[in-house]
Amino acid sequence: MTVRRSGEGQPERTLALLWRNHRPPTPDTEQEQARRERRRGAGRRPSLDVDGVVLAAIRLADEQGLGAASMGGLAKELSVGTMTLYTYIPSKDELLDLMVDQVLGERDLPGPGEPRPDDWREQVEIYSVQTRAMFHRHPWLSQVSTIRPPIGPGMLAAREYLLSALLGTGLSPSDTNTAALAITTYVDSAAGLEAESELIERATGQSNDAWWYERSDLWETYFDVERHPAMTTIWNANGYQSSTREAAADSYRYGLDRLLDGIESTARESL
Structure with missing residues (x-):
């Protein structure tokens, strides 16, 4: 399986997206929103937002795997053009960071001042x-x-x-x-x-147990108790x-x- 890396996006752009719902609007963000509105066309209400795009990407990854949550696959899922997505999220790198941080935040961990166990x-x-x-x-x-x-x-x-x-x-x-x-x-x-x-x-x-069972001949044919005395001791004591x-x-x-x-x-x- 291919491993992808988070933190590969452009820092200022990524931080602005990650903290989009946790900071007051600034003139710069208002201007950027206005530019996006003009690109979408005057008089049309936007059908998407960053939150919706991220949640859709997470849903795709949950159902079909991380590879399915590409910009192209996500555009198809949302019935929009791929270029439309780039007006919300600039690249796949920022999208991955947004997906990861979104699910990290799903954990029901008590925040400051909220009830929690004393211990x-x-x-x-x-x-x-x-x-x-x-x-x-x-x-x-x-x-x-x-x-x-x-x-x-x-x-x-x-x-x-x-x-x-x-x-x-x-x-x-x-x-x-x-x-x-x-x-x-x-x-x-x-x-x-x-x-x-x-x-x-x-x-x-195939379950992991079934995978090991298919290789059970290892123990009968190849396993040498003299070379593996510690494993043999645990086995004889029913330690597995x-x-x-x-x-x-x-x-x-x-x-x-x-x-x-x-x-x-x-x-x-x-x-």
Whole structure:
């Protein structure tokens, strides 16, 4: 599967689009809107807006895969000319950033002043649950590298939430930021792998368990217990789960709990 990168658009243009609903109008934006109206034709009400275009692109990607959400495919979906889309979103790079930040903002994370659990670990659990659900709804996210992320309201809301959850732990400001980044790295990476697995099963029509079963001859014919004593020990002690899905769920839970244990221990030492 092809991996696309976010953050490839022209910075000023991308930021203006990402924050379009979070800043007061300026004379420049009003002039730009007027120019768009003239291009569409005098007296005609616009049939689209940026929000509608982005939501349509997300819907296409959800239903048909990320490749379907091209400018051409989106224009066909919306029954407009491709050039018409460019009056709303200048390129596929800005479109991808808008799609990603839109779904990042779908997570139901309490904002400043909104009710939330008192316990910071429970707050992190909300982030975990909401992030995994987000990737499940939009598995194409696993095909987008966010090393250079869309710096929009969806991304910043998640950063603010995790930092605020950890602020009361007693960690130093530097450790608070590092811990939040560690949680994001772990949860988002694991959720992305789950989504990638869903995409592969959807594309091939074959479950992961069925894929492994077809290769079961490995254990009878090729596996050497002398060269793999640790694996053999775990096998003999019934240490492997019965399905890949169960193994993934258990390893995720184990890893997150141990990560939070480490953060909690560091916080206690700081008090």
